[in-house]
Amino acid sequence: MRERTTDVVVVGAGGDGPALAWRLGQLGVDVTVLEAGPFYGNERWEAPNDAPGGESTTDPSDLSGELLDEQFTSREGDMNDPVSGKLRWGPADSDRPPWQRTVPQQALISQLSGVGGTTQHYYANHPRAFVPSIDEQPHWPIDYADLVPYYQHLEDAHPIEPAPTTPKGEAFFEGARRAGYDLNDGYNVTDAGYRPFPNAITQPDERLRRDAEETEEDEPVAQDGGTTDPDGSDPATGGRVNEQYRYPDFEGDTLAMHEHQGGPQPRGAPVRERAKRASNVSLVPRALDTGNVEIRPNAFATEVLTEGGPGSVEATGVEFRDTWAGTTERVYADTVVLAAGCVETPRLWLNSGLPDNGWVGRGLTTHWFDFVAGTFDPETLEDRIGQPAVEPHQGQAAGSRLDVPGTGGIAVNTFAPGITAMAMYAAGQGDFHFDRDTAGEPWDSAGRLAGRDLKEQMADYRRTLTLICHTDDRPRQENGVSVDPATEDEHGPVALVEWEPHPEDDARRDELARRATEVLREAGADHVHRADAAPILLHLQSSMAMGKVVDEGCEAYDVDRLFVADHSALANGVGGANPTHTGQALALRTAEAVADRYFGGVDDPIPEGS
Numbered sequence: 001m002r003e004r005t006t007d008v009v010v011v012g013a014g015g016d017g018p019a020l021a022w023r024l025g026q027l028g029v030d031v032t033v034l035e036a037g038p039f040y041g042n043e044r045w046e047a048p049n050d051a052p053g054g055e056s057t058t059d060p061s062d063l064s065g066e067l068l069d070e071q072f073t074s075r076e077g078d079m080n081d082p083v084s085g086k087l088r089w090g091p092a093d094s095d096r097p098p099w100q101r102t103v104p105q106q107a108l109i110s111q112l113s114g115v116g117g118t119t120q121h122y123y124a125n126h127p128r129a130f131v132p133s134i135d136e137q138p139h140w141p142i143d144y145a146d147l148v149p150y151y152q153h154l155e156d157a158h159p160i161e162p163a164p165t166t167p168k169g170e171a172f173f174e175g176a177r178r179a180g181y182d183l184n185d186g187y188n189v190t191d192a193g194y195r196p197f198p199n200a201i202t203q204p205d206e207r208l209r210r211d212a213e214e215t216e217e218d219e220p221v222a223q224d225g226g227t228t229d230p231d232g233s234d235p236a237t238g239g240r241v242n243e244q245y246r247y248p249d250f251e252g253d254t255l256a257m258h259e260h261q262g263g264p265q266p267r268g269a270p271v272r273e274r275a276k277r278a279s280n281v282s283l284v285p286r287a288l289d290t291g292n293v294e295i296r297p298n299a300f301a302t303e304v305l306t307e308g309g310p311g312s313v314e315a316t317g318v319e320f321r322d323t324w325a326g327t328t329e330r331v332y333a334d335t336v337v338l339a340a341g342c343v344e345t346p347r348l349w350l351n352s353g354l355p356d357n358g359w360v361g362r363g364l365t366t367h368w369f370d371f372v373a374g375t376f377d378p379e380t381l382e383d384r385i386g387q388p389a390v391e392p393h394q395g396q397a398a399g400s401r402l403d404v405p406g407t408g409g410i411a412v413n414t415f416a417p418g419i420t421a422m423a424m425y426a427a428g429q430g431d432f433h434f435d436r437d438t439a440g441e442p443w444d445s446a447g448r449l450a451g452r453d454l455k456e457q458m459a460d461y462r463r464t465l466t467l468i469c470h471t472d473d474r475p476r477q478e479n480g481v482s483v484d485p486a487t488e489d490e491h492g493p494v495a496l497v498e499w500e501p502h503p504e505d506d507a508r509r510d511e512l513a514r515r516a517t518e519v520l521r522e523a524g525a526d527h528v529h530r531a532d533a534a535p536i537l538l539h540l541q542s543s544m545a546m547g548k549v550v551d552e553g554c555e556a557y558d559v560d561r562l563f564v565a566d567h568s569a570l571a572n573g574v575g576g577a578n579p580t581h582t583g584q585a586l587a588l589r590t591a592e593a594v595a596d597r598y599f600g601g602v603d604d605p606i607p608e609g610s
Helices: 015-024 065-071 076-080 130-135 144-158 167-177 206-214 279-289 341-352 378-385 417-426 451-459 502-522 578-599
Strands: 002-011 030-034 193-196 293-296 299-309 312-322 327-337 371-376 402-403 409-410 466-473 480-489 491-497 527-530 562-564
Touching: 002 015, 002 312, 015 030, 015 293, 015 578, 130 144, 130 299, 144 193, 144 279, 144 578, 167 193, 167 378, 167 402, 167 409, 167 502, 279 293, 299 327, 299 341, 327 341, 327 480, 327 578, 341 480, 341 491, 341 578, 371 417, 371 502, 402 502, 409 502, 417 451, 417 466, 466 502, 502 527, 562 578
Parallel strands: 002 030, 002 327, 030 293, 327 562
Antiparallel strands: 193 402, 299 312, 312 327, 371 466, 371 527, 402 409, 409 466, 480 491
8 A cells, every 4th residue: 555644634625625725735734635536628638538647736836727628528427427427426437327315305406526626516605604693603613713814815816806897787777776675885794785796706807798789680699608629619599700809918807607618718718817706717727726735636635544542542544545546545644634515524434434523414404495586578688787788697696695694595596498497397396387375475486397398488588587595404413414324435434415494494484585575576577486406415514513513613523634625624504605715714714723833833814804
């Protein structure tokens, strides 16, 4: 068995692990990051789905925008298919099936493997936690103010700015104003109000606006902002198009709404210059720049190595499996950090036989999503926003939101047509819409659509505005992750994920759906449909919570030198705000705790702010 040593070994290069590695690298600590999935856009892995490629990388010059253009095609099926797509929870080898989890109830786990993790899919929404969710709920052992310097550091680094308002945002804001809500200013949310989403997507190039105004009406334009495959065809349509909106002629966001397909815009740009600041674009290059960080993809961690006995256990390293060769290797380290996510971090802990105080894997929150869609008459839209369609495919996928502290949040959440048909209309729980009695409800229909009904609804795609409800569901010990003794894969017993809403969570979701319907009605929607979605386990938090499994520095109570630095360490669902910003901020804070406790302290701390 091959063995090696480093200062810190991190399991997971998703949304949070690279933030911690970046900060530790800045502090002079040597870090090895193990990632189970592939590394796209890197010259060490020119064909990451077809061949093993290199072993690891420490060199930021290995990053390749040219390869990312080839690998992230913008096609919905090619990128997003959960079985065969490039962005899936599974090995890099495209000939092998995805990895298993056991989910006994109707629910969908939406997570990805690979460098960047699920931020390869995410919409780059980076709101801070709602202030009351930390300072007024009983779950957190730290204050909101403790996270603010790290929030600010990330807001400068990504950067994070208010999303530009496109027609769908105009319609949403008009409805929110008419419904009586005020604009929320700033990042620190304490009261209900609407605002542009604070997004880690660089602003559109001013030349994009001028070019659009100068383009003749009969000139063909690609649906993805002018990007083409090598043969000159538009990935979205298969038709030939003009080569427009490419780097360096255009920089920043092209408003093409391809965040879910990896966010590859603008085409031709180096990895660092891609508009969507996923962690593989923003944080991984910064980590490699330090000269102290190594990233090894295709390395699935199977055991946390320890020494000592009951009452005095200390982490010493990680054993992992090379997913191409099938061989087992070990990395020994002074400190181990788990950043494999809310499902795989507790799975690894439990499969390693580490102490379980009853909260390991428990307390899972997921924002108990629902979707509400409003369809508009062209005349109404002309009156409200000055054009006959909301054009959901134009602009950032989620660019505007309504915050309701104590209940959750509502956001514009638009998909490409295929995902819209599935998530909004075909993936509900319970009865089909024709068996639902909506008398007394503010929406006109609810539940699943199929056949002609689905086709007719999708025919109105360009005049439909879709909203998502993020419920402030609270940690409950009965919800969480364990291991399934009846099902094993090559990495051991698989994760068993169980989540059921509490009646209080249902009540919050119903309230958000009614508020969303009111906003759509006030915006002028003539038909409103509620999906009544089955659980989508996407915004996962709190399965290894600070204050329950780990202490205020995110070091395990029961295992010395073992830290958790992913969303599982969040103490609750941060009020219903998208969790990436808080997860990364906490990871930066945890990196400083690691350095302070085991590597001589922090000479240059991230400055305090307000």
